[in-house]
Amino acid sequence: MGPTNALHVDASNVEQLQAWDGDEGAYWAAHADYFDRSASPYHEKLMTAAAIATTDRVLDVGCGAGQTTRDAARAAAAGSALGIDLSSQMIDEARRRAVAEGLSNVFFEQADAQIYQFAAGAFDVALSRSAAIFFGDQAAAFANIARALRPRGRLVLTTWQSLADNEWVREIMGALAAGRQLPSPPPNSRGPFALSDPDRIRDVLTGAGFTDVNLEGTTAGMWFGDDAADAYEFVLGLMSWMVRDLDDAARQRALGELRSTLAAHDTADGVVYESAAWTIQATRKRPPPEGNDP
Ligand SMILES: C[S@@+](CC[C@H](N)C(=O)[O-])C[C@H]1O[C@@H](n2cnc3c(N)ncnc32)[C@H](O)[C@@H]1O
Numbered sequence: 001m002g003p004t005n006a007l008h009v010d011a012s013n014v015e016q017l018q019a020w021d022g023d024e025g026a027y028w029a030a031h032a033d034y035f036d037r038s039a040s041p042y043h044e045k046l047m048t049a050a051a052i053a054t055t056d057r058v059l060d061v062g063c064g065a066g067q068t069t070r071d072a073a074r075a076a077a078a079g080s081a082l083g084i085d086l087s088s089q090m091i092d093e094a095r096r097r098a099v100a101e102g103l104s105n106v107f108f109e110q111a112d113a114q115i116y117q118f119a120a121g122a123f124d125v126a127l128s129r130s131a132a133i134f135f136g137d138q139a140a141a142f143a144n145i146a147r148a149l150r151p152r153g154r155l156v157l158t159t160w161q162s163l164a165d166n167e168w169v170r171e172i173m174g175a176l177a178a179g180r181q182l183p184s185p186p187p188n189s190r191g192p193f194a195l196s197d198p199d200r201i202r203d204v205l206t207g208a209g210f211t212d213v214n215l216e217g218t219t220a221g222m223w224f225g226d227d228a229a230d231a232y233e234f235v236l237g238l239m240s241w242m243v244r245d246l247d248d249a250a251r252q253r254a255l256g257e258l259r260s261t262l263a264a265h266d267t268a269d270g271v272v273y274e275s276a277a278w279t280i281q282a283t284r285k286r287p288p289p290e291g292n293d294p
Contacts (some may be wrong), residue, residue, distance in 0.1 A: 009112035011085065012136020016190075017112070020134075025087030027237055032065035034225070034234050039067075039129060041220030044159045045279045047071055049169060049216070050127055050156045052093035055079045059123040059148055061113045062086075066094025070260020072127060073098070073106035079124070079203040084111045085131075114141035118148035125149075129158045130277075133194040135197055137174075142208030155210060159195035161276035162187065168222050168273035172235060175261045176242040178254035184293050201280060210282035222275035228262040235262070 005157035019025070028035060036043070046068065052058055063083030069145045073081035083106070085091055091108045098106045109116075114135055126145050135141035145155065145259040160166055163184055169192060173182065187193045188200055195201050202213045225231025235258065243254045265271050 020087040025089045029089040029093040056124040059126040061128040066112045080105045083108045121150040146209035152285040153284045155282045157280040165276035175257035210285045214281045219276045221272040224271040228266045231262045
């Protein structure tokens, strides 16, 4: 499936639009409950750090199927929450869920957060769960989000720590590599580890107009399915691109290795891998007082 419409995005985000507004977004929308359950240890950390007040106006960047946006809207009962995302499928799913949950102060829009023309200072809090790692231009995207926040408005993000701390990426990618030497996901470039290095996180956010950057590390078991068979379906649905070009023998080897690692991580709580993420908090700097310009 190709992109469902011609949303205008920054040139650096065209491939992301094709993926998230295509097959990948459709898969995420159809399996939103699985992804939400996987993210649950970090979701609680994010929402606690966000400390949303009743009257807050909340922006959720890369909201996906909108669990974070809907929870923000419940917390901001006399305020509102806007979720934006590249994926029309996930935005549709988020709207459907918001209606089913009877929420009237939550809104969703398909848009590129990097260039969307937010009203200046329109939000008290900006959230983002595992989405900022996909921005094509981190500096531009965070500067745009900073403008959308009022002075002293708060930013709260969840991002992954390094590959070394995330067993789930190493094990699942390693199994599907089936002996191939695949390049490790590079640190600092777009993808899971784009915002894993604390120094880089501080540099990007202070450069974009934030201050008081604070990182809290969390390690948690990450759930992939009720049992190995359930997790196999879920993971393969997401990662089948990794075995698409293999010949039959190599594909069988990769699938066998995937089954083995999932079986080895099958516990009483389902299939669980070690993972580690940052909960990042920052505050939008106050603009300098007028008349201070040279
Ligand atoms: C890993 S998913 C996370 C979705 C959701 N936050 C969650 O935790 O379930 C990443 C999301 O970021 C969105 N995204 C990536 N780049 C974006 C951009 N420039 N503007 C808006 N959304 C973006 C994708 O469409 C995708 O839904």
